[in-house]
Amino acid sequence: MRTRVAIKIHSILEQYFPERRVFLKSDTDTRFIRLRPGTQVIAFGGCALLVAWAIVATAIILMDSIGSGNFREQAKREQKTYQARLNDLSAQRDGRAEEALAAQERFNAALAQISVMQSELLSSETRRRELETGIDVIQSTLRGTMKDREAARSELADLQSKIETGGAGTASAAPAGSTPTDFLATALAQTAAERDQVIADAQDALLRADEMAHQIALMEDQNDQIFRQLEEAMSVSVAPLDKMFRSAGMPTDRILEQVRRGYSGQGGPLTPLSFSTRGEEPSPDAMRANRLLRQMDTLNLYRIAAQQAPFASPVKRAFRFTSEFGFRRDPKTGGRRMHNGVDFAASIGTPLHATADGVVIHSGWASGYGRLIKIQHEFGIETRYAHLSKLRVKVGQRVSRGDHIGDMGASGRVTGVHLHYEVRVGGKAVNPMIYIKAANDVF
Template sequence: MIARLAQNFHVALERHFPERRVFLRSDTDTRFIRLKPGTQLIAFTGTALIVAWSIIATSILLMDSIGAGNFREQAKREQNTYMQRLNALSEERDAYAADAIAAQERFNSALERISVMQSELLSAETRARELKTGLEVVQTTLRDVMGEKKETRAQLAELQEALEGDGTLPGAGDGASSEAVDLLAAALERTAKERDQVVADAQDALLAADEMAQRIRAMETKNDAIFRQLEEAMTISVEPLDKMFRAAGMNTERLLDQVRRGYSGQGGPLTPLSFSTRGEEPGLDASRANGILGQMDRLNLYRIAAQKAPFALPVKANFRYTSGFGMRWGRMHKGSDFAAPHGTDIFSTADGVVTFAGWLSGYGKLVKIQHEFGIETRYAHMSNIRVKKGQRVSRGQHIGDMGNTGRSTGTHLHYEVRVGGKAVNPMIYIKAANDVF
């Protein structure tokens, strides 16, 4: 059976590839090469394979070239999109910075107005107290004068009765009676003038008190409008910062207490106001002013905390966001990757102290910075390190250059944020700050 199949295969092979002879002639001799059907089949098969491989390889190269062109175009589109987004973020940041400067100027103006208001209110309180004391004195004097008037009228009535009875004063002659009447008339006239003067003074004091009351009411209305504007400005300024810290998962009260312990001094414009000079409880205006100052203190503490937490971007030049926080290729990727040209400046995202600056395994050239609130940031795969261990750095300070050191497939920055030693998504802080900075 096998022999028959072999014979049939040989017959078919001879039919398609008959035996051929190739003659090689020279000047002195003629030779030939006999090509058997099997040899021709092998040569044909090899040639066919080479041709097929050439076609496939050419197709792959062509498709790869087309795909690479599309990828470059897509990369360019993505880069343009990122650049537009970065420009928009930069414009928003500049706008927020301008608003912050304007708000600070408004706060300074408000502090000056509050100081003037405090002085005016203290002066008004002093004048009101003096008027009250003066009115009490006038009322006391008026009561005394009225009492003397009543006594004088009673004496006058007794004298008139005596004169009408026998024409003489008790215990006196005619001359003495006439002198007594003259003295009595003069005393009555003097008492009447004093009474009229006291009444006029009392009326003037009442008019002055009414005028002072109207001025105080007008000042209270003006102060209420100023307080409302200041309270609204403080709400607009404090709420975004409070929202930013809460979006980053931070306990705002605990954070502010920690900052306050580091900056425990208080004085100057943030000193609580007291509009009373007699140890009394502060009034409504004083309470509102103290509330505004408390909000301003909270705003300043938030601004200090914002400098100490990593809310800024580590790269300010144009970059491409290449990889995020989470699982990647079956392994946990504990940071975010930012790709940009080799040597791009890398900046600290918050105030802190450099705890490591050197080579570390897969990180390559690495910088670690310890910040407040138990936060640490890491900057890996650098080409150059610009800081030293133990150095204190500020937010936005140049700490290194982007590179491709360590376990890296291309030039980029691997940026990590760790809280209490545990890696968290850096974009939580970056996105939380988009509405503020």
């Protein structure tokens, strides 16, 4: 059965692939190679496979070339989009910087206006107290004048009663060489003159009292206007600072209390004013003024606290963000790792500035960080400035916000020139952009 199938297959192959002979002739001999049907089938299959492989390989190469070209074009388009986005972010950052500068100028103008208004308020209160004292003196003088007028009237009545009784008593009391009628006329004239003078003094005192009352009313209106302007200025000044601290996650009550306890220089807590020297309850104006002074004290504490917290950017020249806070792909190993700060990229030597008042606790080389500066601030906050090209501060040196502390570089574990900026609270790294964004509307 197997032989029969083989014979049938061989006959079919003979139809399509008949046996062929290839003759090889030399000078002395002639030989041939027999190509049987099976051999021809194998050779044909091999050639077909080779041609198919060549076609498939060529197609793959063409598709890969076309795909790589599209990928490069797509990469170029994405790069242009990314560059446009960076330019847009840079423009937005510059706009925010201008807005912050304008807000700072408005803030300083409001503080100057508050100082002027406070001086006007104190001078107006002093003037009002002087007017009140003058009214008291006028009223006491008026009362004395009224008593003198009543006494003169009593004397006039006595004289008139003596005249009606015949002047006996008057005659005995008259001085020598004068008649009772002359003495009586002189006494009546003096009494009338004193009465007229008392009436004139009383009318003048009433006019002065009316004028002073009118001045007091005008001063009260002026004081009320000054109070309203001061209250509005306090609201405009304190609200952004309070929002800034709350946006940064800092408890304002605890921060203000800490500043109040520890701050002892100029600009500390103000002493409330008292406009009463008689042991009386303070007036509504005094209570209002003391409330404003407490708000000014709060504003002052906020300003002190704002100087001691990192509410600023360490780079003031043109830059771009190259890495945010959080998990990212490591630029060296490619693995997913935590990035504890924010990276600012700019040219080498770009000046770097302290973001808050503090004390330098490290200034030197640190593994991975390269040239590193650490600054300790109030409220348990620490800032770090890494990969610097030059250090401009020393350990133990006290710095203020905006001081030039170093230059941008590429020291340590880096792939290019940039600043690695960290903020740590209680030793734990937090996102520095929380503080920078919170201060956008204030500084």
